[in-house]
Amino acid sequence: MKILVAEDEPIMQKTIALRLKKDGHHVITTDNGREALSLIDSELPDLIITDIMMPYASGLEIVGTVKKLERKVPIIVLSAMGQENVVVEAFDLGADDFIAKPFSPNELSMRVKRLMAQ
Amino acid sequence: MSFWTFLSDFFRYGILVYSVAILCFYVFIALYSIGETKEYVRKSTFANYPLLASSEHAPSLSILAPAYNEAATIVENVRSLLNIYYNHFEVIIINDGSKDDSLQKLMAVYDLEPVPYFSEQVIATKPIRAVYKSRNPVYKKLVVVDKVNGGKADALNVGINIARNQYVVCIDVDCILEQDAMLKLTKPFLENAEKRVIATGGVVRIANDCEVKDGKIVKVNLPSQFLPRMQTLEYIRAFLLGRMAWSRMDGLLLISGAFGAFDRDIVLRVGGYDHKTVGEDMELVVRMRCYMEEQKLPYEVAYIPDPLCWTEAPASFKILGRQRNRWTRGTIETLRMHRKMFFNPGYRILGMVSYPYWFFFEFLAPLVEFTGFVGFCVFAVLGLVSWKLFFALLLFIYAFAALFSSFAILMEVMTYNQYKKRQEIFSLMLTALVEPLFFHPFVVWAAVKGNIDFLRKKNAWGEMSRQGFATRKANA
Amino acid sequence: MTAFVLLKITVGADTLFLNAAAVLAAAVAGMLSFVFLFRKQRYLRQQKKGAVLHLFSNLVAETAICESLQEVQATLQAFAAANGKLLQKPFARQVLIKALVKTKDEISGSAAGNLQHLFEQLQLHKDCYQRFLSKQWHVKAKAIQQLAEMQQSQYLVKIYRETNHTNKYIRTEAQLAVVKLTGFKGLRFLNIVSHPVSQWQQLSLLSQLKDGLAEEDNIRRWLSSSNSTVVEFALRLTEAFKCYQLHTEVVACLQHTSAVVRRQALHALREIACEDTTSVLMHYFSTAGKEEQLVVLDLLGEIGTGEKELFFLDTLLSTNDKGIRYSASRAVQQITSNIPIKTEAVTVTSSPLLSLLTKKAV
Numbered sequence: 006m007k008i009l010v011a012e013d014e015p016i017m018q019k020t021i022a023l024r025l026k027k028d029g030h031h032v033i034t035t036d037n038g039r040e041a042l043s044l045i046d047s048e049l050p051d052l053i054i055t056d057i058m059m060p061y062a063s064g065l066e067i068v069g070t071v072k073k074l075e076r077k078v079p080i081i082v083l084s085a086m087g088q089e090n091v092v093v094e095a096f097d098l099g100a101d102d103f104i105a106k107p108f109s110p111n112e113l114s115m116r117v118k119r120l121m122a123q
Numbered sequence: 124m125s126f127w128t129f130l131s132d133f134f135r136y137g138i139l140v141y142s143v144a145i146l147c148f149y150v151f152i153a154l155y156s157i158g159e160t161k162e163y164v165r166k167s168t169f170a171n172y173p174l175l176a177s178s179e180h181a182p183s184l185s186i187l188a189p190a191y192n193e194a195a196t197i198v199e200n201v202r203s204l205l206n207i208y209y210n211h212f213e214v215i216i217i218n219d220g221s222k223d224d225s226l227q228k229l230m231a232v233y234d235l236e237p238v239p240y241f242s243e244q245v246i247a248t249k250p251i252r253a254v255y256k257s258r259n260p261v262y263k264k265l266v267v268v269d270k271v272n273g274g275k276a277d278a279l280n281v282g283i284n285i286a287r288n289q290y291v292v293c294i295d296v297d298c299i300l301e302q303d304a305m306l307k308l309t310k311p312f313l314e315n316a317e318k319r320v321i322a323t324g325g326v327v328r329i330a331n332d333c334e335v336k337d338g339k340i341v342k343v344n345l346p347s348q349f350l351p352r353m354q355t356l357e358y359i360r361a362f363l364l365g366r367m368a369w370s371r372m373d374g375l376l377l378i379s380g381a382f383g384a385f386d387r388d389i390v391l392r393v394g395g396y397d398h399k400t401v402g403e404d405m406e407l408v409v410r411m412r413c414y415m416e417e418q419k420l421p422y423e424v425a426y427i428p429d430p431l432c433w434t435e436a437p438a439s440f441k442i443l444g445r446q447r448n449r450w451t452r453g454t455i456e457t458l459r460m461h462r463k464m465f466f467n468p469g470y471r472i473l474g475m476v477s478y479p480y481w482f483f484f485e486f487l488a489p490l491v492e493f494t495g496f497v498g499f500c501v502f503a504v505l506g507l508v509s510w511k512l513f514f515a516l517l518l519f520i521y522a523f524a525a526l527f528s529s530f531a532i533l534m535e536v537m538t539y540n541q542y543k544k545r546q547e548i549f550s551l552m553l554t555a556l557v558e559p560l561f562f563h564p565f566v567v568w569a570a571v572k573g574n575i576d577f578l579r580k581k582n583a584w585g586e587m588s589r590q591g592f593a594t595r596k597a598n599a
Numbered sequence: 600m601t602a603f604v605l606l607k608i609t610v611g612a613d614t615l616f617l618n619a620a621a622v623l624a625a626a627v628a629g630m631l632s633f634v635f636l637f638r639k640q641r642y643l644r645q646q647k648k649g650a651v652l653h654l655f656s657n658l659v660a661e662t663a664i665c666e667s668l669q670e671v672q673a674t675l676q677a678f679a680a681a682n683g684k685l686l687q688k689p690f691a692r693q694v695l696i697k698a699l700v701k702t703k704d705e706i707s708g709s710a711a712g713n714l715q716h717l718f719e720q721l722q723l724h725k726d727c728y729q730r731f732l733s734k735q736w737h738v739k740a741k742a743i744q745q746l747a748e749m750q751q752s753q754y755l756v757k758i759y760r761e762t763n764h765t766n767k768y769i770r771t772e773a774q775l776a777v778v779k780l781t782g783f784k785g786l787r788f789l790n791i792v793s794h795p796v797s798q799w800q801q802l803s804l805l806s807q808l809k810d811g812l813a814e815e816d817n818i819r820r821w822l823s824s825s826n827s828t829v830v831e832f833a834l835r836l837t838e839a840f841k842c843y844q845l846h847t848e849v850v851a852c853l854q855h856t857s858a859v860v861r862r863q864a865l866h867a868l869r870e871i872a873c874e875d876t877t878s879v880l881m882h883y884f885s886t887a888g889k890e891e892q893l894v895v896l897d898l899l900g901e902i903g904t905g906e907k908e909l910f911f912l913d914t915l916l917s918t919n920d921k922g923i924r925y926s927a928s929r930a931v932q933q934i935t936s937n938i939p940i941k942t943e944a945v946t947v948t949s950s951p952l953l954s955l956l957t958k959k960a961v
Contacts, residue, residue, distance in 0.1 A: 316800075
C-alpha cells in the first residue's frame with residue numbers, strides 16, 4: 006500500500022514512516038500542505054496521514070480537498086489540536102479517523118490496518 | 124548684540140544642541156534594544172505556542188478587517204484569514220461602502236445570507252446596512268458587515284461594536300500573516316499576571332517581491348525596486364531597534380495599524396478609534412495608555428519583535444509621498460490631541476519621555492532639517508559657510524547614519540535573518556549607504572508637506588492603489 | 600533622522616569631525632565585516648548541527664519503533680559502533696537531548712518508554728543536571744523542561760524547590776515540571792506560591808493535567824487562597840474536573856474582590872450547576888456589575904429550566920439597558936426552546952406566563 010504522510014516535524018515524519026514501512030507499506034513523506042496536495046495528485050496514494058498545523062496549507066484543508074475528489078482515499082488526521090470542535094470539524098469534512106497527539110506509533114499502525122481492511 | 128547675530132547664533136547652537144541630542148538618543152536606542160531582543164530570543168526557545176492553539180481554554184478572538192474597494196484580492200484574503208492557526212475566533216470583514224463589487228464577490232464565494240444581529244452601539248458609527256453570515260458551516264467563523272462609507276476608523280469601530288470576544292485583532296485585509304501570528308500576538312495578554320496587557324503589536328515586514336502562494340509567504344526576497352528596498356531598511360531600524368527599546372522602557376506609543384490586538388473592554392471605555400484623525404492607530408494606543416495612566420491601573424503595551432505580518436510597501440514616489448504625508452498629519456494630530464501629557468509627570472514615562480521624544484525628534488526633526496537646509500543655502504549665498512567644516516560635518520553625519528543602519532542590519536542578521544542570500548545582504552548594505560543621499564531627503568520633504576497640508580486642514584486618506592498579491596506571479 | 604548642522608565655530612572643529620567621520624567609517628566597515636563573519640560562522644554551525652541531527656533523528660526514530668527494551672539496546676549499540684565518539688561530545692549530546700525531548704512530547708505508549716530508556720542508557724540526565732545548576736536563567740529553565748519531559752523523577756525534589764523562584768521563567772518551568780512528573784499531586788506548590796500564576800501558566804498546567812484525577816480537598820483549600828490567581832486556577836480546575844462538591848465554595852467566590860475571579864466563578868458554575876444555582880445567580884444579579892450581569896443572563900439561558908427563571912427574566916425585558924434586554928430575551932428564547940411547549944389542549948404546566956413570555960421574546 007502506498008501511504009502519504011504529511012508531517013512537518015522531521016523526526017516524527019521519520020518515526021511514522023519507519024513504523025509503516027515495518028508493516029510493509031510504501032511511504033511518501035512531505036513536510037508542508039502545499040506539497041501534500043500536489044503529491045496526492047501525482048502519486049495517487051492509497052491512504053493519507055496528515056497533521057493539521059503545517060506550513061502553507063492546513064491539514065483540514067487537505068481533508069476537505071481530498072474528500073471532494075473522484076477517487077476515494079481514506080485519510081487519517083494526526084494532530085496535537087485535539088479539542089472537541091477540531092475533531093468534530095475533521096470528521097465533518099470527511100476524515101476517516103482522528104488520532105490526537107501524543108500518540109502511539111503502534112496504535113497508528115493498527116488503525117491503518119483497520120482502515121485498509123475496510 | 125544685534126538681532127541678526129542673536130538669530131544666527133540661536134540658529135547655529137540650537138541646531139547643534141538638537142543634533143547632539145538626537146544622535147545620543149539613537150545611540151541609546153540601539154544599545155538599549157539589545158537587552159530586550161536578547162531576552163525575547165531566549166524566551167522563545169521554550170515558549171510553547173502550539174499549546175495556545177490546542178487549548179480548550181484559550182481566549183476567543185475577534186479579527187476585524189475593514190475593506191474598501193479590495194475586490195481584486197478580497198476573496199483570497201478572507202480565505203487566508205479563515206485558515207489561521209487558532210481555535211476560537213471569528214473573522215469580521217467590514218465592507219466600508221465599497222464602490223466596487225467586493226461585497227458581491229464575497230457573497231457569491233462564501234454563500235452569504237443576511238442575518239439579524241444585535242449590537243449595543245457603544246461607539247457611535249455610521250449606520251450598518253446589513254450583517255451577513257455563511258450558509259455553509261465550513262465558513263461559520265466568517266461575519267461580513269456592510270456599512271455606509273465612513274473611513275477606516277469608523278469601520279473598525281463597527282467591528283468593535285459587533286465583536287463578541289474579549290480580544291479584538293485589527294488588521295489590514297491584505298496583510299499576509301505568518302502561520303503562528305495569532306498565537307504570538309495573543310500570548311502576551313495571558314502571560315502578564317501583574318499588569319493588564321491592553322494592546323499588543325508586532326513587526327510588519329515588507330512583502331514586495333516575496334513569493335506568495337495561496338495567501339501565504341512561501342519565500343522571502345529582498346524587494347528589487349528602489350523605494351521598497353529603502354523602506355525595508357527603514358522598517359528594520361524602526362522595528363528591531365526603535366520599538367524594542369521603547370518597549371523595554373514601557374514607553375511604546377505606537378502599534379502598527381496593519382496588525383495589532385487590543386483588549387476590547389478598554390477600547391470601548393475610551394470610545395474606540397477616532398475618525399477625525401488620519402493617524403487613528405497611533406492615536407488609539409496613546410488614548411488607551413492615557414486612560415490607564417489616569418486611572419492609575421497597572422498596564423502594559425506588549426511588543427512582539429517576530430515578523431508576524433507582511434504588507435506591500437509603496438513603490439512609487441507619489442504613493443510613498445502620500446503615505447508619509449498622512450503619517451505626518453497623523454502624528455501631528457495625535458500630539459495635539461494629547462498635549463496635556465507634555466512633560467507631565469502624572470503620565471510617567473509617557474509624558475516625560477515618549478511624548479517629548481515624539482514631539483522633538485519625530486515631529487520636529489524634518490522641520491529642523493529643512494530649516495537647516497534652507498539656512499545653509501542662505502549662508503552659502505551670503506558667503507558665510509566654511510566649506511571645509513561643512514564637508515567634515517556632512518561626512519560625520521553620513522558616517523553616523525551608515526553606522527546606525529549597519530547596526531540594524533547586524534541585529535537583523537543575528538536574530539530573524541529573513542534575508543538569507545549573501546547578495547541580499549550586500550544589497551541592504553548598499554541601501555544603507557545610498558539612503559541618506561536619496562531616500563532621506565524625499566522623506567523629509569514629504570513630512571514638511573505633511574505639515575503644510577495639516578495647516579491647510581486636509582483630511583483625506585488619499586487613494587492608495589495596490590498592485591495586489593494575486594496578480595503577481597510566483598517565481599518558479 | 601539626521602539634521603544638517605551648520606556651524607562656524609572654532610578652527611580645528613573641522614579636523615575633529617573629519618577624524619570622527621573616519622572613526623565611524625571604520626566602525627561601519629568593521630560592523631559589516633562582522634555581519635559576514637557571523638553569517639559564515641552560523642552557517643558552519645548549522646551545517647555541523649544538521650549533520651549530527653540527521654544521524655540522531657534516525658536513531659531516535661528507530662528507537663521509537665523498537666518492540667522491546669532489548670531491541671533499543673541493540674539499536675543503540677549498532678549506532679555507537681558506527682558513530683563512536685559522537686555520543687561523548689557535549690555538543691552532540693545536547694542535540695540528541697533536544698531531539699529526544701521534542702519527539703517524546705508527541706509520542707506516547709511503549710515508544711515513549713523506549714525514548715526514555717535511551718535517554719537513561721546514555722546518562723543524558725547528567726548533562727541536563729549540569730545545565731540545571733547554571734546561573735543563567737534560560738539554561739536552567741530549559742534543563743528543567745527537559746528533565747521533566749524525560750520523566751527523570753530523581754530530580755523532583757530539586758525542581759520542586761524552584762517552584763517559587765523569583766525568575767518567572769524558572770518558576771513556571773519548575774511548576775510545569777512537577778505536574779508533569781507527579782500529576783495532580785504536583786500542584787502542591789499552589790499552597791506556597793507567592794508570585795501570581797499567569798493565565799498562560801494556568802492553561803499550560805491544565806493541559807498537563809488532562810487525564811488525571813482531581814483532589815477536591817486541595818481545590819477547596821486553594822479556592823480560599825490569598826493569592827487571587829490561585830483562586831482563579833482552582834476555579835478552572837473545578838470547571839475542568841466538574842467538582843460538584845465545591846458548589847458552595849464557588850458561590851462564595853462570586854463575592855471575591857477580583858473581577859477575574861468572579862468571572863471565572865461564573866464559568867465554573869456552568870459546569871457544576873445544581874438545582875440551587877439559578878437562584879444563586881438571580882440573587883447575585885442585583886449586586887453584579889454590568890459585564891457580570893450579561894454573563895449571568897447567558898448562564899441562565901443555558902441552565903435555566905422553568906418558570907422561576909422566566910419570571911425573573913421577564914422583569915428585565917423592560918429595563919432601560921439595551922444590552923440587558925437583549926441578553927434577557929435571548930435567555931428566554933433559549934429556556935423556552937428547551938421546554939416542550941404543548942398545544943392549548945394541555946394543562947397546568949404550560950402556564951399562561953410561559954406563552955406570554957415566549958411571544959414577547961420572539
